[in-house]
Amino acid sequence: MSAALRYEWVRMRTLASTYWMGGLAVLLTVVLATIMAATVSASSFSELDLAELTTWVVTAGGSAAFTPVLASAFVAVVGATTIGHEYRYGTNKATLAAVPDRVAVLVAKMLVLLGWVLVVTVATLLLNSLVAALLMDNANFGVDSVRPSLGYVAYCAGFALAGFGLAAIFRNQTGAIVAVLVWPYVIEPIVFTLLRAFGRASDANWEAFANLLPASAGRRTMFDPYEIFADFDGATGTWGLAASAAVFWVGVLAVVACGSVLFVKRDA
Numbered sequence: 001m002s003a004a005l006r007y008e009w010v011r012m013r014t015l016a017s018t019y020w021m022g023g024l025a026v027l028l029t030v031v032l033a034t035i036m037a038a039t040v041s042a043s044s045f046s047e048l049d050l051a052e053l054t055t056w057v058v059t060a061g062g063s064a065a066f067t068p069v070l071a072s073a074f075v076a077v078v079g080a081t082t083i084g085h086e087y088r089y090g091t092n093k094a095t096l097a098a099v100p101d102r103v104a105v106l107v108a109k110m111l112v113l114l115g116w117v118l119v120v121t122v123a124t125l126l127l128n129s130l131v132a133a134l135l136m137d138n139a140n141f142g143v144d145s146v147r148p149s150l151g152y153v154a155y156c157a158g159f160a161l162a163g164f165g166l167a168a169i170f171r172n173q174t175g176a177i178v179a180v181l182v183w184p185y186v187i188e189p190i191v192f193t194l195l196r197a198f199g200r201a202s203d204a205n206w207e208a209f210a211n212l213l214p215a216s217a218g219r220r221t222m223f224d225p226y227e228i229f230a231d232f233d234g235a236t237g238t239w240g241l242a243a244s245a246a247v248f249w250v251g252v253l254a255v256v257a258c259g260s261v262l263f264v265k266r267d268a
Helices: 002-013 016-039 047-058 070-088 092-098 102-135 143-170 173-201 206-212 214-220 240-265
Strands: none
Touching: 002 092, 002 102, 016 047, 016 070, 016 102, 047 102, 047 143, 070 092, 070 102, 070 143, 070 173, 092 102, 102 143, 102 240, 143 173, 143 214, 143 240, 173 206, 173 214, 206 214, 206 240, 214 240
């Protein structure tokens, strides 16, 4: 395992894309947080609302609806390239020749990837907190911001792993990147819109099925309240924080498990 970790660490830190994607994730997120902090007046909010507003800035909109978690797209790309590069440039055989234990290779790749995601997301949250402290009047950093911040880190980690798993399934870097970005930003919104339309056209509670959309469920773990998507019109309920987290991680881990099995069983 130590050899696999060293191998993957060298690979990760010598790729330009690692720095470009990480840098863009941090830079664009901080720019967005700066715009948010500079355009709101904290003095017009109550103490409770001010705490939520501060969290909103710290997560660059991740703790509220309809604002994409920008960092998730960049870490998903890195997740896909972590294994997709092997197939794109034909280095998979060289990797397995250097470290024949495929399970060790997979675990090492995931551990290094998650470590990188942790550094990027924590750096982003810290810089966003600094922005909020400097630009907001009476920024409220309370314990209520802990859960959304942890949810932010977990959400990005899940997207990185999803990109990783899809690249192992498709054995194609471009296909994995397209899939991991199209699913949350195109397919799930379309499905949610259809569920709402079916619910309005009939007496059936179609909107409740929105609880099963994994990317949206992952977003809800940062929200307060959590009903933003599945309870869009206040007519239906969601399954709560724990269930939303479970749906998200079941979806992510299913993709990772499928990709891992195929990586181990298929020919190099």
